[in-house]
Amino acid sequence: MKILVTGGAGYIGSHVIRQLIAAGHEPIALDDLSTGKIERLGDTPLVQMDLASADAANQVVEAIKKYSIEGVIHLAARKSVGESVDRPEYYYQQNINSVTNLLVAMRETKVMNMVFSSSAATYGSPDVDQVNEDYLARPINPYGETKLVGEWMMADAAKAWGLKVVSLRYFNVAGAGFDDLADTAVANLIPIAFNAIKNNQPIQVFGTDWPTSDGSCVRDYIHVLDLADAHIAALDYLNEDNREHSIFNVGTGKGSSVLAVIDTIHKVIGKDFAVDLVARRPGDPASLSADVSRINETLGWTAKQTLKDIVSSHYRATSN
Numbered sequence: 001m002k003i004l005v006t007g008g009a010g011y012i013g014s015h016v017i018r019q020l021i022a023a024g025h026e027p028i029a030l031d032d033l034s035t036g037k038i039e040r041l042g043d044t045p046l047v048q049m050d051l052a053s054a055d056a057a058n059q060v061v062e063a064i065k066k067y068s069i070e071g072v073i074h075l076a077a078r079k080s081v082g083e084s085v086d087r088p089e090y091y092y093q094q095n096i097n098s099v100t101n102l103l104v105a106m107r108e109t110k111v112m113n114m115v116f117s118s119s120a121a122t123y124g125s126p127d128v129d130q131v132n133e134d135y136l137a138r139p140i141n142p143y144g145e146t147k148l149v150g151e152w153m154m155a156d157a158a159k160a161w162g163l164k165v166v167s168l169r170y171f172n173v174a175g176a177g178f179d180d181l182a183d184t185a186v187a188n189l190i191p192i193a194f195n196a197i198k199n200n201q202p203i204q205v206f207g208t209d210w211p212t213s214d215g216s217c218v219r220d221y222i223h224v225l226d227l228a229d230a231h232i233a234a235l236d237y238l239n240e241d242n243r244e245h246s247i248f249n250v251g252t253g254k255g256s257s258v259l260a261v262i263d264t265i266h267k268v269i270g271k272d273f274a275v276d277l278v279a280r281r282p283g284d285p286a287s288l289s290a291d292v293s294r295i296n297e298t299l300g301w302t303a304k305q306t307l308k309d310i311v312s313s314h315y316r317a318t319s320n
């Protein structure tokens, strides 16, 4: 299938593109290259545009016609939680206008298949360690809110004009499936830790008195290549039949503590570095991992890669 991948020059989008090609699809990237990098795209065609701009719906209609697009994977978004707290209107303008423009263009051109990049940030700070998709979504920052609103818009389009759509709630995405596709943003624990080591600064651990096995926070780390494969499984699922809007967690189902991640980094790089144990950060849930029963059973997808695979692939790709 010819698939438009918005955010295709980004960290995750470029992995999705490689896996689409491997599965026999023909991806076309749409990206404004604000955080994306053109060199990640290789020979994949690029529609360079801001999906949130006033004329975006018309431009997407043109691109859909030009490339005979049959389905869309929508990853383009602003994703910094901290920035979203400082600039909520920018996050609404960017993330929600992008969804609106895309849906307008898809309805007009009758492109009916969509995979939407959502986030575990939709859950907010749940009072369970392992969360399933039926848990009440109560985001605690504007970024998570834009993802939840995006899911609602998908559900409304499914109801109104039959859009076939899957929303994937990613947990903590890390690692590299290819040495040229490293996560260059220093926003998640693993890149933050490697960056600290590179700059001879201590890795900060926020709280060692959480009610977890070693006292540090627990999160569910998913290898970016496993995540990319979940998009292929979602497309296959949409192709089979008439589908209602479905939401799936994408994680491993197993949490790893911050100290366990640091220990894995130590084993992978084989040298010592400084670790600073500091106070808890307000708003951090103690432990959050995905209940992955629904995606396992419905899409037949399971994460294959371990925490060590994630850490060593990130190390290899960023040392390159």
Ligand SMILES: NC(=O)c1ccc[n+]([C@@H]2O[C@H](COP(=O)([O-])OP(=O)(O)OC[C@H]3O[C@@H](n4cnc5c(N)ncnc54)[C@H](O)[C@@H]3O)[C@@H](O)[C@H]2O)c1
Pocket: 006, 007, 008, 009, 010, 011, 012, 013, 030, 031, 032, 033, 034, 035, 036, 037, 049, 050, 051, 052, 074, 075, 076, 077, 078, 079, 094, 098, 117, 118, 119, 120, 170, 171, 172, 173, 174, 188
């Ligand atoms: N990285 C994670 O841990 C994580 C977790 C949950 C959800 N997500 C979601 O996954 C998606 C991809 O994230 P990523 O980590 O690859 O980030 P990224 O910043 O590397 O990729 C986002 C891409 O979208 C493009 N983009 C952003 N706004 C755009 C716009 N208005 N018009 C056109 N292009 C635009 C950027 O240039 C970039 O290439 C995002 O929707 C993000 O919210 C990421």
